[in-house]
Amino acid sequence: MTSTKKKIDTLRKNILKYEYFYHTLDQSIVSDAEYDYLLHQLYDLEKKNQELITADSPTQKVGSNLLRRFKKIKHFSPMLSLENTFDINGYLNFEARIKKSLNINTSISFCCELKLDGIAISLIYEEGIFVRAATRGDGFKGENITANARMIKSIPLKLNGINIPKRLEVRGEVFMLKSDFITLNKRYKINQNKHFSNPRNAAAGSLRHINPKITAERKLMFSCHGCYFLEDIKEDLSTHYERLMKCVSWGLPVNKEIIICSNHIEVEKFYKKFEQTRNFLDFDIDGIVIKVNSIEFQKKIGCNTKSPRWAIAFKFCSAEKITLLKNVKFQVGRTGIITPVAYFDPVYISGVIIQKASLYNKYEMERLNLHVNDSIIICRSGDVIPKVLSVIKTTRCDNAKKIVFPEFCPVCDTKLLENTEEKIIRCHSGLTCDAQKKKSLYHFFSKKSLYVIGLGPRIINELIKKKLVKNPIDFFYLKDVDLIKLKNVGKKKSIKIINSINACKKTTLKSFIYALGIPGVGETISEKIANDFITLDKLINANILQLNSVDGIGKVISNNIFNYFSTIANRNMINTLIAKVGVYLNHQEVQELNIKKTCFLNKKIVLTGTFNAFSRIELKKILINLGAKVFDNISKKIDFLICGQNFGSKFFKANHLKIKTINEKELKFLIEM
Numbered sequence: 001m002t003s004t005k006k007k008i009d010t011l012r013k014n015i016l017k018y019e020y021f022y023h024t025l026d027q028s029i030v031s032d033a034e035y036d037y038l039l040h041q042l043y044d045l046e047k048k049n050q051e052l053i054t055a056d057s058p059t060q061k062v063g064s065n066l067l068r069r070f071k072k073i074k075h076f077s078p079m080l081s082l083e084n085t086f087d088i089n090g091y092l093n094f095e096a097r098i099k100k101s102l103n104i105n106t107s108i109s110f111c112c113e114l115k116l117d118g119i120a121i122s123l124i125y126e127e128g129i130f131v132r133a134a135t136r137g138d139g140f141k142g143e144n145i146t147a148n149a150r151m152i153k154s155i156p157l158k159l160n161g162i163n164i165p166k167r168l169e170v171r172g173e174v175f176m177l178k179s180d181f182i183t184l185n186k187r188y189k190i191n192q193n194k195h196f197s198n199p200r201n202a203a204a205g206s207l208r209h210i211n212p213k214i215t216a217e218r219k220l221m222f223s224c225h226g227c228y229f230l231e232d233i234k235e236d237l238s239t240h241y242e243r244l245m246k247c248v249s250w251g252l253p254v255n256k257e258i259i260i261c262s263n264h265i266e267v268e269k270f271y272k273k274f275e276q277t278r279n280f281l282d283f284d285i286d287g288i289v290i291k292v293n294s295i296e297f298q299k300k301i302g303c304n305t306k307s308p309r310w311a312i313a314f315k316f317c318s319a320e321k322i323t324l325l326k327n328v329k330f331q332v333g334r335t336g337i338i339t340p341v342a343y344f345d346p347v348y349i350s351g352v353i354i355q356k357a358s359l360y361n362k363y364e365m366e367r368l369n370l371h372v373n374d375s376i377i378i379c380r381s382g383d384v385i386p387k388v389l390s391v392i393k394t395t396r397c398d399n400a401k402k403i404v405f406p407e408f409c410p411v412c413d414t415k416l417l418e419n420t421e422e423k424i425i426r427c428h429s430g431l432t433c434d435a436q437k438k439k440s441l442y443h444f445f446s447k448k449s450l451y452v453i454g455l456g457p458r459i460i461n462e463l464i465k466k467k468l469v470k471n472p473i474d475f476f477y478l479k480d481v482d483l484i485k486l487k488n489v490g491k492k493k494s495i496k497i498i499n500s501i502n503a504c505k506k507t508t509l510k511s512f513i514y515a516l517g518i519p520g521v522g523e524t525i526s527e528k529i530a531n532d533f534i535t536l537d538k539l540i541n542a543n544i545l546q547l548n549s550v551d552g553i554g555k556v557i558s559n560n561i562f563n564y565f566s567t568i569a570n571r572n573m574i575n576t577l578i579a580k581v582g583v584y585l586n587h588q589e590v591q592e593l594n595i596k597k598t599c600f601l602n603k604k605i606v607l608t609g610t611f612n613a614f615s616r617i618e619l620k621k622i623l624i625n626l627g628a629k630v631f632d633n634i635s636k637k638i639d640f641l642i643c644g645q646n647f648g649s650k651f652f653k654a655n656h657l658k659i660k661t662i663n664e665k666e667l668k669f670l671i672e673m
């Protein structure tokens with residue numbers, strides 16, 4: 001074979017593979033840029049060597065590949081995901097958290113729905129006419145699939161009924177009936193000798209097919225699970241349920257299995273009913289979704305970066321298999337939490353071989369009452385995460401050995417301490433415990449922290465073993481000759497890492513707080529703390545009350561933060577990093593330059609809508625730099641609402657509470673004052 005032919009064959013093989021992943025499995029395994037680059041290379045080679053063009057080449061397809069990708073569109077508000085639970089305890093924790101954040105002791109209403117296993121999309125209606133559809137994409141930007149969505153019969157192109165809002169966004173699930181999936185696969189297999197692995201993949205491939213006619217043939221369905229009024233609505237629709245029913249009255253499809261529950265017994269009954277009957281439904285569901293019904297409460301409770309805090313998915317387990325428990329090992333996490341992990345004879349469930357499962361905590365381990373050599377029942381929660389469901393006690397042998405939770409850290413042998421409130425057992429040795437050291441150092445330099453490129457767990461482990469590092473400070477004194485001593489690290493790579501270590505010194509307060517790895521302080525909390533305290537000094541010297549008053553920070557986390565900064569070793573490490581190493585937090589510069597005495601100083605502000613001159617994030621930063629505190633929700637304590645175009649219901653609520661609103665023009669004037 002000539003080298004050109006070889007090149008062409010390899011290109012075709014790869015392009016076809018990527019297309020298969022993209023269209024059939026609904027996975028992007030290469031970037032758009034790389035895909036386009038390979039395709040162009042193939043075009044060029046075929047142009048120069050026309051005798052090598054074959055009918056099955058990816059370049060020869062009708063309606064071809066350059067159209068393969070859809071245009072991207074920005075969502076009006078992020079399309080979030082859902083937090084999951086796989087057992088009733090997870091649900092109970094969710095309910096307790098909701099009541100705590102609302103400061104309510106009595107029962108509240110939850111709307112329970114089925115969790116359809118499909119593809120999330122957003123539809124926009126203007127004056128009742130369907131104008132746009134987009135996939136979820138990365139949550140912020142999705143693909144414009146308007147032409148394809150028009151082909152789905154259950155998506156009305158025109159809404160009927162009364163009080164239709166000027167602009168309406170409907171979010172829901174596109175899915176394929178199991179019966180239609182079976183028919184499609186039969187046909188597909190005969191014609192093309194290919195098949196889809198499940199209805200979800202078939203729906204995803206059909207929805208994003210380059211040819212909308214194919215979408216039409218594939219008989220997709222749509223079901224709405226949320227709606228947002230992008231403009232005023234004449235009616236008072238104060239609950240999620242009322243809003244969904246209103247959608248039904250306008251002709252939008254909503255799954256009929258939807259109920260209001262006011263306690264966990266009702267929720268569990270709904271869950272169990274569908275856990276037992278789901279196989280008889282003609283569509284796949286992978287759990288139920290429980291949402292706080294009151295829209296006002298939803299707003300008060302707010303959202304995390306990835307999911308709303310007012311909703312949770314209570315997922316089903318997959319098929320169950322029996323296997324033999326070999327052992328339970330106790331893992332030490334980054335913050336010292338000890339997690340028992342069960343190891344068992346490999347079992348094959350839903351297409352994957354699994355041989356270990358987390359037992360979460362001591363309580364779950366005790367509930368299961370595990371003994372080595374027990375026959376255990378395994379499933380995959382939500383069809384993904386392996387879980388030990390129970391033990392078959394009748395087959396337990398006489399010499400079975402009960403598994404006991406250790407009293408001492410399995411890595412550093414320190415006495416473990418239990419926090420009964422959080423239901424966790426911890427090794428408190430911090431960086432002197434090898435397991436925590438490895439994980440903490442990796443966390444300190446990971447992407448959302450100080451981010452050093454190329455510093456993965458393997459290199460960190462080797463550096464620790466060679467006694468070159470024991471805390472974050474040591475990394476800043478590494479030389480390229482130290483790194484060259486490591487396995488698979490050449491001169492080029494070591495210089496790259498050293499340069500990246502130097503560059504990471506310039507960081508932000510948010511990333512620095514996150515890097516410290518304080519228990520419970522994730523990305524969202526780090527951002528909130530950074531926005532509230534503005535300087536590291538203020539944060540280090542904050543008392544528990546001040547910490548507790550930050551939006552979204554409860555007693556446990558404020559205690560963790562307070563304890564962290566009260567520990568001398570931690571303070572010394574931070575001092576050295578700032579004063580000697582030269583870690584530089586951007587806020588210092590910003591603060592000195594920008595805090596002018598504008599009307600925003602110490603004011604509590606909420607933003608709504610979109611702005612011409614800035615993105616939301618930019619505007620938030622500007623306001624924080626001017627001394628304001630930016631909140632997610634309107635309440636009595638808010639001073640101003642800054643209102644862009646396409647503002648949401650916050651505007652009406654602010655008016656109701658007589659909160660001053662500022663438009664973009666006024667805002668610009670005030671900022672530049």
Ligand code: IVH
Nearest residue numbers: 080081082113114115116120173225289308
């Ligand atoms: S509510 C803010 N309700 O599950 C979150 N989602 O794992 C809004 N899903 O991407 C989602 N059935 O596409 C909601 N009844 C239902 C749902 C549902 C399926 C999907 C949804 C989302 C995913 C999150």
